[in-house]
Amino acid sequence: MTYLRPFDPWGSRLCLCPPKYSLQPYTGCGHSCLYCYAQVYIKDFYNPRPKKDFAKVVERDLAQLPSGSLISLSNSSDPYQPLEGKLRLTRSFLEMLSGKSVRLLIITKSPLVLRDVDILKDLECAVSLTITTKSLDKVLEPGAYRAEERINALKDLKQAGIPVIARIDPVFPILTEDEAKELVKELIDVVDHFVFSTLKLKKQIFRRLVSAIPKIEKDYKKLYFEKGECINGSWYLPYELRIKLLLPLIEMVKGARKSFGLCREGLDLAEKGKCDGSFLIKSKAFHVEHQ
Numbered sequence: 001m002t003y004l005r006p007f008d009p010w011g012s013r014l015c016l017c018p019p020k021y022s023l024q025p026y027t028g029c030g031h032s033c034l035y036c037y038a039q040v041y042i043k044d045f046y047n048p049r050p051k052k053d054f055a056k057v058v059e060r061d062l063a064q065l066p067s068g069s070l071i072s073l074s075n076s077s078d079p080y081q082p083l084e085g086k087l088r089l090t091r092s093f094l095e096m097l098s099g100k101s102v103r104l105l106i107i108t109k110s111p112l113v114l115r116d117v118d119i120l121k122d123l124e125c126a127v128s129l130t131i132t133t134k135s136l137d138k139v140l141e142p143g144a145y146r147a148e149e150r151i152n153a154l155k156d157l158k159q160a161g162i163p164v165i166a167r168i169d170p171v172f173p174i175l176t177e178d179e180a181k182e183l184v185k186e187l188i189d190v191v192d193h194f195v196f197s198t199l200k201l202k203k204q205i206f207r208r209l210v211s212a213i214p215k216i217e218k219d220y221k222k223l224y225f226e227k228g229e230c231i232n233g234s235w236y237l238p239y240e241l242r243i244k245l246l247l248p249l250i251e252m253v254k255g256a257r258k259s260f261g262l263c264r265e266g267l268d269l270a271e272k273g274k275c276d277g278s279f280l281i282k283s284k285a286f287h288v289e290h291q
């Protein structure tokens with residue numbers, strides 16, 4: 001049994017992430033986002049549970065990890081979902097990293113990450129907070145903290161000297177197009193890097209979205225299943241529409257001389273090697289030598 005595994009983006013050929021390892025302390029996720037891709041692949045996804053013998057297995061995995069490896073925490077569950085408040089598996093993992101030569105990228109939707117700033121400050125790490133919408137967060141991400149609290153968490157992390165990334169991920173056509181621009185405007189002076197994506201659909205995700213927001217049914221059917229394209233088993237918006245949604249965000253970011261990455265879009269607009277923001281992770285050894 002291993003828990004630290006090479007990152008596999010569900011076989012997507014459009015993923016531009018650098019080689020990295022992925023770790024999920026929990027199976028499933030209590031944030032219950034309606035659009036979550038992992039729900040399709042993982043059984044009983046919205047009934048989260050801790051990984052069995054987590055500390056024992058991860059300690060053994062870590063001992064075998066090549067020096068300087070990049071670890072992404074997490075890609076198919078949230079390391080700071082509600083269970084973490086009680087079980088502290090994520091914190092126990094951070095404690096194991098002390099003195100180890102690894103780089104850490106945290107991806108979360110929870111301000112609970114602030115609890116661990118005392119440890120994070122001493123690690124080679126960056127933190128990515130996902131913020132999709134302020135107006136529909138309660139509907140689309142019913143188990144997560146409000147978007148406003150995530151924005152405040154980004155500010156606090158930045159204040160603590162930790163590189164921060166905002167994932168506006170995904171942008172929902174019609175529903176959050178304008179809001180995405182507002183979010184970039186609000187965060188442009190706060191974060192070091194942005195990651196953008198457009199909503200991709202699978203039939204199961206489409207049904208969940210429509211049951212929560214029935215008015216989108218007709219438009220989404222047309223945009224995705226009639227005019228869109230199916231790539232790697234997911235339905236994408238038409239190519240031109242993806243560009244139309246993302247270009248204004250990219251131009252705002254470029255205008256402010258910030259960097260950005262695109263997640264599995266298959267567009268030529270992405271900056272090479274920037275993708276998930278892990279390039280922001282500074283080597284502590286380098287830092288100390290050059291102070």
Ligand code: SF4
Pocket residue numbers: 029030031032033035036037038075076077078109
């Ligand atoms: S926080 Fe991430 S892993 Fe959890 S339900 Fe939402 S999208 Fe899925």
